[in-house]
Amino acid sequence: MSDPVERYSFINAKLRAKIGLMRESKIIDELLHASSLVDAVAVLRDTKYHEVAQAFDRTGDVQQMELVLLQMEIAMYREVAKFLEGNSATFVNHLLGKIEIDNLKNSIRLWYSSIIRQRPIRYRSEYLFKEKILSPIDWTALINATQWETLVTSLKDSPYFSIINSFQEQELQENGLFSMETALDRSWYETLLENQLTLSETDRQAASAILAVEIDLRNLLMLVRYGWYHHMEADKVRQLLLPWGRVVRSDETAAYLAQSPQQRNPISIINRYYPGLEQEHIQEDRSHVHAEEASILETLKIEEFLSDRRKAMYQRMLASDPFTIGLSLAYFFLFKEETSMIKAVLNGKYYGFEEAYLRGVLE
């Protein structure tokens, strides 16, 4: 295998240039500032997202625009993987697997809505990405399956077969898809951790530093979202946690879950790992909003806090050794963050939300 400088010099120079342009860009700010969806689309016209604007011209459909963004995201992973080799390329491809899993989850949700909940899905299957991402999945067969077994068969050549096959239709009917989706996510992390071991030492260090934080942040998010906001019972929350990282093993987590759902306070457990989240910070003046909305806003504030910690980690990665896979990982994060914001703002503009409200919720 080539040395790190040889392996990463070209792709990292390319990514640094892209990151530089991304940082200079004011797309998100201008999108938020736009007074309508028409104005927001105009912001995208002279950018690398011009195809998204063209999709709006052609169809007037925000979901079609989202599909174009998803296609761009997949193309971005493939482009980076193309310039890497060996285990680094495999690792990047595995990251693309997360998009495949999300697409699979969306497809199964649609199937569930159609077959189990008996709601016609009409055109909605056309918003799914049906080309091969990584694994040979017959997306058309999946979405058209009238039996659970047929759906499972459509995944027979993919690595998700055993996970999906371990669930029964009856079980899904009763409990929903959540456990299955968690199992899919967990399997992705598991394979990612295995893949990470095949990387060179410097790459492994960079990737494991990121993964450790990613896993902890995800677990904290689960503890807040399900353990606090949804008042889920301890056993169920435990099943949602990824079995790696510091958070899941900590005494604080055990103590947090041991409390009754109503008594749990997420601030102390978050501050244990990421100090700086103050009670006042999340409980700003909410007297003018309904209690339920206030609770949602508080959860959003905590999630935003955790998201900022994640962002800070990737920013640090940009300043670290340039000849590791860290820069690629940081770029994926930044790109994903930008496209997610574009999706969110376009949807916000479609529903007519004001700039101030969107900034409050998204920034």
Added chain:
Amino acid sequence: MNLFTKPMKLLTAVVLELTSEAVVKELLQLGALDFVHINKLDPKQMEKLSFRPSSISRAMLQDIRHRVEALLRQGHLPLPTSDTLDVKNLERPDIDAYNRILNELTTSLLSLKDKQKETNQLLMGFEEMQRYIKEEKDEYLDLRVGQVSRGKSDDLQEKLIAFGGILEPIEDTDSFISLTLHRDVSQVDPLLEKFGWLESSDAQLQQRANSLIKIKLESEHQKVLKDREEIEKQVDAIVAEQQSPLFAIWANLRLNELSDQIKSYFAYTRNTTLFSGWVPADQAGAVEAAINRGSGGQCVIEWTDAKEVPRQEVPVAVSTSKLLGPFQRMVNNYSTPEYGTINPTIFVMIAYLLMFGLMFADVGQGFVLLLIGIIGKSIYKKNPLKPDGMISRNLTELLLYLGAAAMVFGALFGSYFGLGLFPAIWFNYEAVVAGEAGSSSLFTSVYQILGLTLKFGMVIIYTGLLLNWINLFRKRDFLNMILDKNGIVGGVIFGTGIYIGFGYVGSGYKSFPSDAWITPVMATCLLLLLARGFINYYIKVKKGGEKGNPVGVIFETTFEWLIDVLEIFIGYLSNTLSFMRVAGLGIAHASLMQTFRDLGDTAGGVGGIVIFLLGNVLVIALEGLSAGIQALRLNYYEFFSRYFTGKGIAYEPVGLKTNPSVER
């Protein structure tokens, strides 16, 4: 065209406040004044002045203008340009009315877009079914033929639409075709049952249904597709209908932005308005006349010569012929020349074209570049709204020059698409590279070509030095003009170095020349360089600068001198040798053409022609790009570094032509 930057004058004017609006219009129309903030004046004068916040937020004007632009672009209409601006139409913007118009238009567009979305969703449903038919995935479709025995078929049709289904009557029968997706069967079955669906067992009818439904699906698909496109056209039409008011709003907003930009430089006393700005001396009369016109002669105008202002504060205007546009852009891309110095554009043009020609000498390939330039320029001219492609507008202009330079040098070297169709006017470059040049040739070996480009480099470097001396003379910086490493002393050292180098080569690389003058000249030059540090120190102290520790001053000056000496010897040597790349690329060009010719000859027939053509394409694309970049590099590093400080600030007057994206 002026060889130097344009002389500038600083205007300070006082007009009555009641005439200030008219003066703004006149100045906007003229677009010659590069305003300076009045707070740069004497603080005592400042005390008497006041500043007024703008009555309309410029940011708000810009926001509304952007909304207008967004709507125009949604309607696929070109954006108005500064040519549509007329100061006579400048009026106070009615923000509420503008917002009302824009909101109404946006609402109607969004409502159309919603319809388009619904149509698109319908289309997606049909496309899914069509795809299954085309891919023979019949198992995903639920095609039935039968009769509706209960209720109305129209009602059933309505209900099937919820599943993306179709109910189509079969002509001359009382039967219908129902097409839905098989995945919806559990919901469609009860529905059909509700309408008393009686399945037909007629095999012929079933077969007929198969072809009928394909036709129906195709016609529905086409209809919906047309509907979707129609909506997009409606969007365009609605915006087009409003083009005139939108253009008018845009123009007034833009005029108000510019007017506000000018006013932001104004200062006020109780009854008067004061402003200041730079004007090229040749436009001073026009500016004065404009202010007089606007103020009805009730104004006080004072002019300050640029000489009375620190050079670095004077903005730089250059006058360049349109023909030199591509080369002026090269200079601008590097930086702005210092005020009062030489505008190097003409020298860049000559040097760049000579370098490119020497590296890419071929009449045929040059003609191709020229052709690309002409075609590209004409395409852009015909489509002024066409966005710049890989070959941009600027590049098409440059290609005209590059093509011509390549053709001239191609004729000098006798190369026509790599073939020697006509004898070389100067010498046959490719024959020299191939070692086949006859003894009658002016050049017989590649070493001579390398020597030629080195001499060319020396001329370029000396031209740079000469320009530097002229600049320094005009700046009255005689000390650096004589004693700097790029001054006359540096030039003498470089000249002596050249003499030594030629002497060494002339001796067959055996000995350096030992002329008696060399050592004293070099020693004197080095001593003069050393003296410069001390003279500088003396001048600094004389002007009131701080006295330093004598040992420290000696140490610092000597150290700087050592670095200067090193820079002179290493810098001049590397700068000169850098020009060998001109020969290198020229030789590579000749070798590549020779190779493709040989390969073509070996393959023979059509294959040979293809190889020859592809070889030429490859050379034009890669060598052309490479020669262009290297010529630019030599200009920026070897030529500019001798005389171009780039410390100037660009002259940016406010006027109707001001680009919105570069407003200060």
